[in-house]
Amino acid sequence: MTEVDVIVIGAGPAGEVAAGRCASGGLSVVIVERELVGGECSYWGCIPSKTLLRPGDAVAAARRAPGAAEAVTGPIDVPAALARRSYMTSNWDDSSQLPWLKDQGIELMRGAGRLVGPRRVVVTGGDGTTREVSARRAVVLATGTRSVLPPVPGLAASRPWDNRDVTAMTAVPRRLAVLGGGAVGLEMAQAVRRLGAEEVWVLEVADRLLIREEPFAAEEVRQALEAEGIRVVTGARVRQVERRVDGSVALTIAADGDGAGRELISDELLVAAGRRARTEDLGLETVGLTPGRYVEVDDRLRAVGVDGGWLYAVGDCNGRALLTHMGKYQARIACDVILGKPAADRSSLDAVSRVTFTDPQVCAVGLTEAQAVERGLAVRVVTHPLSRVPGAYTLGDGVEGTGQLVVDTDRDVLVGATFTGPGVAELLHSASVAIAGRVPLSDLWHAVPSFPTVSEVWLGLLESYGL
Helix, strand or coil: CCEEEEEECCCCCCHHHHHHHHHHHHCCEEEEEEECCCCCHHHCHHHHHHHHHHHHHHHHHHHHHHCCCHHHCCCCCHHHHHHHHHCCCHHCCCCCHHHHHHHCCCCCEEEEEEEEEEHHHHHHHHCCCEEEEEEEEEEECCCCCCECCCCCCCCCCHECCCCCHHHCCCCCCCEEEECCCCCHHHHHHHHHHHCCCEEEEEEEECCCCCCCCHHHHHHHHHHHHHHHHCEEEEECCEEEEECCCCCCCEEEECCCCCCCEEEEECEEEEEEEEEEEECCCCHHHHCCCCCCCCCCCCCCEEEEECCCEEEECCCCHCCCCCCCHHHHHHHHHHHHHHHHHHCCCCCCCCEEEEECCCEEEEEEEEECHHHHHCCCCEEEEEEHHHHCCCHHHHCCEEEEEEEEEECCCCCCEEEEEEEECCHHHHHHHHHHHHHHHHCCCHHHHHCCCCCCCCCHHHHHHHHHCCC
């Protein structure tokens, strides 16, 4: 048996941060990974998806700018775009990720890690061999999530794409149907359309897209997608899916009171209808937890219901905020706790920053208006259009979007902010600082944005509030 201070199961972004921070603090660390060091985000999620979005975004930005628009004379070079994606994922080879582990003195165990009791983990390699390792201080779970398939007849047998398949595609399908109107579905629908797909459908069972964001943001994205020829159907109920002999996918869908349903034929079907925790085979039952569920944690990221406070869960597997940057934040908190420092998670429930990288982007942090009201807060909402900000004019024609602040009037602080528009993601961190820091609006008024930048939308918002 190997004995170390800390065992980290999962070498995605959250697990890497956990291992690195504990090692930097002088602890001995083993990190366990069954796939690729770098995890979902590096190889099948954030990095390849945003790389595939970039060519279309760059062309769209150029076409908004007179003078540059005239220089855009041809289609996107799809082989070059796919080659760039493969470069950014290192061709799904994690060898470049390994030197820093060695430099930090972190031991990598390749295989599936499974708890077999308090502080004890068995790692089963791909060849079936096993090693047991025990932790003197802590075990950190950082196993992420996996995509789920809704219980639609024929769906599993139709061999649909998930996020991994679409970000690793070797050719752009002529026709693509997307089941799910959240961030992944919308980003990939727009990317595939801009890369040359002739038909793209987005099918969302709810009555609008992006149901966790402000309704105005969802409507702006819908209008933009439809203007590009993407067909959006909300209230869509998929009744049956079949992969035909010719390789096409037939979907029977009902929407808008259509009792009989209608048939949609596509070349590929992307399912982006939710995620579930990768905890079904971690041995949680050996320490009194339920396999297959998100691991509930307290504000120090320790698993609730496990005596001794030695088990931690960071990132998507705890269900608090399914975002790479939030997982990395939680890993920093958890490791500080392990190292004996006073630390607690302040952001995963109230100050989560998130971006949907469509064009227009939807960038938000904190609570929506509806969430704030549900919590019983007295709030006031102010909005300001990007089209009235001089900095937006300098970017070209048709640069539109909206800024919105949700203000807790009892405390005079922001509890939520949303920005929409081309490339507005870089505006978001200023709002994150204001919300996490609980900065009074009267103080925000003295943070002066540069002219002419799109960040002057803050002036319009604060003036609308009456400052």
